[in-house]
Each structure stands twice: as structure tokens, then as C-alpha cells.
Amino acid sequence: MTENPLVSICMITYNHELYIAQAIESILMQKVDFQIEVLIGEDCSTDKTRNIVAEFVTKHPNIIKPFFYEKNIGMIANFVNVIEAAKGKYIAILEGDDLWSDELKLQKQVTFLEINNRYIGSFHNMDVMLETKNATFKPINYNKTKNTYTFSDFLGKNHAYTASLMYRNKVAFDHYPQIFHSLSLGDWPLHFLNLSHGNYYFHNEIMGKYRIHATANWSSASLEKVHKNIYNMYVALENYFPSPISEKFYYLKHQILYLLLKSYVLTFDVAKFKTQIIKMKNKKLLKSFMKFVFNKFNIFRINHKIYSVFKNEN
Secondary structure (H helix, E strand, O other), rough: OOOOOOOOEEEEEEEOOHHHHHHHHHHHOOOOOOOEEEEEEOOOOOHHHHHHHHHHHOOOOOOOOEOOOOOOOOHHHHHHHHHHHHHOOOEOOOOOOOEOOOOOHHHHHHHHHHHHOOEEEEEEEEEEEEEEOOOOOEEEEEOOOOOOOOHHHHHHOOOOOOHHOOEOOOOOOOOHHHHOOOOOOOOOHHHHHHHHHHEEEEEEEEEEEEEOOOOOOOOOOOOOHHHHHHHHHHHHHHHOOOOOOOOOOEHHHHHHHHHHHHHHHHOOOHHHHHHHHOOOHHHHHHHHHHHHHHHHHOOOOHHHHHHHHHOOOO
8 A cells, every 4th residue: 555645535435336436446547646545334235336436456556555445444434444544644435336537636625725725625516417227317516606615604404515616634533523423414514624724725627526316324314304413413413512513503403303394394304303392492494384384374383382392391
């Protein structure tokens, strides 16, 4: 393995047989004037992903270090293992179903970060590939209107695709905080950890492709699952960061609850509604939710019951 890599490329993969070769090749095509290492966590795929990774390791043993687990450990544990093993000054992340399209991607980000110490990391524009049954893709570009992104910018939205990120290693943490290990999200909490130590710079160039397909962990998730995952993340962040930062996540978690409760009312899912309503401690949002129910169904008794549940929990 490379002894003194400047950049560690961290990749996690599971059942990416159709995409993993293209992802690794997009790393190997990078033109750089520094050393790199490629750390690949292969999480006991049930397809041929491991065999493909092993072939690349055989061809590039000095660059690629595999993590071949004996049993499936899950996405977050895999993610943590790989990023904590990184030796580079900088870490770039690429999941096994995405790819980089610009051969100078790594060089551009390193060059910028080397001369701009006030930035903890940088990210760039991406193409979003929508996969169809015939494996064709439709590019969708997003545009940003500024170059500097702060902690506050990420509170309500994750602006940085994981595959676009490069950040300074061992600045925000030596070990990924235990409180985030049980979450289903890895990149968004990582951004908050980084952004608590500096800002991100946005390169308004398309240098990678994010793939949306039927088996993707995040892009294929239901809206309810997405909201629950974000809620759990906000709870963890609220408990991790001190006040007054924690107060921001307190309100955000209730905003997500508000959306969940609305969806349960509209689908008449009483069981899930009962489970979640007791978590709504924010009086302002609860009042807004009660108004929504009243206007939607014009049923005062439902509002009264909601208020009673809230009152009994305090």
C-alpha cells in the first residue's frame, strides 16, 4: 500500500455488481501529482461485487486496500471502518454505485484546499443519473448561487452529494462519534461534524455522477422512511452538540414530526399516528398541526384528543 497518501478515497459497496467496476475505474483514471490510497469496504454482497473488487486489488495492490468482511456489518459500520482507516491528509468518498466523470476532480479539490486553509472541505456539482429498465440515464443538473456553505446552510438540506465531497482528515474527529453509529445516514452527520470546524467551498463544475436505481439505499427509500431517518439524525445531533446549536436540531426534529403526522392523518394510519404524536413537544408546531387537522376535516374532537395526549405527556 501507498505509505504516505495525500488523499484517501473511501468506498463502501454492497451488491453493486453492475456498477462497481465503473466506479473504481473512475478513481484510477484520476490525473494527480500526489499519492492516493483506495480503501474499499465490501460488505458481503450476494452478487459478484466482491469478485470484481478482488480483481482490481490483484491488478493494483499498491493502491487498493480491501475490507472483506466475514459477515454483513451494515452500511454505517462499513462507512466508519473505512473512513477511520484513512491515512491521507484529505478524504474523498465514492460509493460503489456512483462515479467520477472529471479526471482532474481530485487534483482540483486538493489544489484549492491546499491554499485555502479556512475551508474544512469542498464539494462540487453532479449529474444525477435516473436509471430505467433499459439502463439509460437522464442527466439532471442542480445550480448553486454561492461558493461558501456554512453549518447553518445544511440544517434543513443536505447540499453535498457524498461522491462530491473532499474534507480534511482528523480535524473534526479521530473516531466517528458513537452516537451516530445507529443512524441510517452517514454523510449528513459527517457534514455537520466537519462544518462545526469550518466551511465548505462549492465548485460549480460537474465532476461526478450520482446514480438513482431501484436497489439504492437512499434514493429508493419511501418518503416516510426518509423522514424517520432524518428525525433520528436530528435527535442524535441535538444530543451531540451543546446549546445553542442543539436547540436548532430540537426545532428541526419537530418539523419532521409535523410532516410525518400530516401524512398519517391523510392516510388514516391511527397506529403510527399514536406512536409519533407523543413525541411532539413543540407547542407552536402542535398548534399549527391542530389547525391543519381542523381545516382539513373540520372535526373539533380530533383536535381535542391531540391536545389531551400532548397535555398528559408534559
